[in-house]
Amino acid sequence: MIARVVAALSLPAVVCAAATVMLFSRRAGFSDLTAGVGRGGKTLVSLLPTLLPLIVAVSMFRASGLASAIASWLSPLCRRIGFPEEMVPLWVLRPFSGSGSNALALSLFSEVGADGYVGFCASVLLGSSDTAVYILSVYFGAAGVTRPRYAYFAAAVTMLFCTALALLVGRAFY
Amino acid sequence: MEIVFAVLTLSSLGYAAVTGHTEALGAAVLSGAADAVGILIGMAGVSCFFAGILAVFGKAGALVSLSRLLSPFLRFAFPGTGEDTRADIAAAMTANLLGMGNAATPAALSALGRMKKESTLPPGVASDPMIALAVINTAPATLIPTGILALRHASGSTDAAAVLLPIALVSTVSMLFAVCFCRVCARLFPYRENKRRQLP
Numbered sequence: 001m002i003a004r005v006v007a008a009l010s011l012p013a014v015v016c017a018a019a020t021v022m023l024f025s026r027r028a029g030f031s032d033l034t035a036g037v038g039r040g041g042k043t044l045v046s047l048l049p050t051l052l053p054l055i056v057a058v059s060m061f062r063a064s065g066l067a068s069a070i071a072s073w074l075s076p077l078c079r080r081i082g083f084p085e086e087m088v089p090l091w092v093l094r095p096f097s098g099s100g101s102n103a104l105a106l107s108l109f110s111e112v113g114a115d116g117y118v119g120f121c122a123s124v125l126l127g128s129s130d131t132a133v134y135i136l137s138v139y140f141g142a143a144g145v146t147r148p149r150y151a152y153f154a155a156a157v158t159m160l161f162c163t164a165l166a167l168l169v170g171r172a173f174y
Numbered sequence: 175m176e177i178v179f180a181v182l183t184l185s186s187l188g189y190a191a192v193t194g195h196t197e198a199l200g201a202a203v204l205s206g207a208a209d210a211v212g213i214l215i216g217m218a219g220v221s222c223f224f225a226g227i228l229a230v231f232g233k234a235g236a237l238v239s240l241s242r243l244l245s246p247f248l249r250f251a252f253p254g255t256g257e258d259t260r261a262d263i264a265a266a267m268t269a270n271l272l273g274m275g276n277a278a279t280p281a282a283l284s285a286l287g288r289m290k291k292e293s294t295l296p297p298g299v300a301s302d303p304m305i306a307l308a309v310i311n312t313a314p315a316t317l318i319p320t321g322i323l324a325l326r327h328a329s330g331s332t333d334a335a336a337v338l339l340p341i342a343l344v345s346t347v348s349m350l351f352a353v354c355f356c357r358v359c360a361r362l363f364p365y366r367e368n369k370r371r372q373l374p
Contacts, residue, residue: 006339008335010338021230027233036228039225041222044218044221048210051214054179055207057178059202060182061183063190064185064195065193069189095312105325114330115332119329119331120336124337127321127344128341130311130312132309136312139286140300140308146299147298149299150359154309158355161313162313173340
């Protein structure tokens with residue numbers, strides 16, 4: 001009950017907080033809002049060249065029947081640990097590619113619905129984790145690190161923890 | 175990225191050829207390309223609007239005050255780092271909190287550069303704070319997951335905001351777990367000279 005009210009009010013609250021800030025702050029005004037919206041539009045357009053080929057690839061992946069085949073091979077294992085089998089491809093791709101996992105999430109939502117239990121859990125997992133392998137390689141590449149020591153291990157354990165927690169919280173909130 | 179694309183498409187064609195579903199694949203190429211633009215347009219309103227809202231907070235100095243709030247926590251998570259390094263880390267974390275993941279990367283890279291100078295380990299070896307920063311950013315605390323909201327809305331969700339509280343909870347707890355786990359790992363696996371490298 002409280003969770004529903006908080007969820008329903010959080011977005012209007014953010015918007016109203018921004019309105020208050022714009023009214024009373026000397027530094028920020030409506031022109032900053034419009035500038036930000038413009039930059040958001042540019043960011044989104046810059047997303048298209050990556051997202052489009054990946055959505056095509058995911059669309060092929062789904063149409064070939066391979067996605068559902070993998071899910072059904074893994075379903076006995078998934079059922080034992082309480083992991084929704086439809087989420088397997090998303091979970092596998094998540095550490096490697098942000099656009100790829102967005103494309104898979106969209107295909108998952110169109111298949112089972114964003115508001116169902118699986119869609120809910122997938123949203124929580126996607127929103128709480130980031131592209132671990134990609135981030136580690138970008139960061140360490142930039143810093144010239146050749147010996148990452150326990151970094152990949154710690155990131156993998158964190159991802160497992162995050163997944164388990166997302167499923168538990170998904171079950172509790174859904 | 176080439177690998178992701180190649181694995182998805184080649185395995186699809188291979189599997190479809192084996193099972194005899196190839197006729198659906200051509201249609202999937204066309205519909206995927208067409209859908210991508212529709213999806214992006216569906217996401218556009220939500221993500222542009224929140225980019226604007228977040229720009230207002232950023233301009234008003236919310237990043238600076240949030241960074242100040244985070245500083246005791248950072249001293250625990252990144253022992254032995256300097257003031258400037260922690261300011262960069264705080265900027266990256268705040269960007270993630272507000273769902274601006276791409277704004278986090280430059281700040282994190284700047285922090286990494288400073289950590290590299292602070293490190294007492296040989297060049298090329300990741301120091302404990304460097305690892306902690308990278309691992310924490312793989313499960314960053316997120317209060318406003320703009321991307322997810324836009325994706326859910328574009329997929330016709332009637333209650334896209336229902337995931338806000340669960341995401342805030344899961345991401346925050348995961349980040350705290352990452353911090354503690356990195357501290358444990360730093361104790362368990364201290365840096366040692368790699369003996370194998372000295373063998374001919």
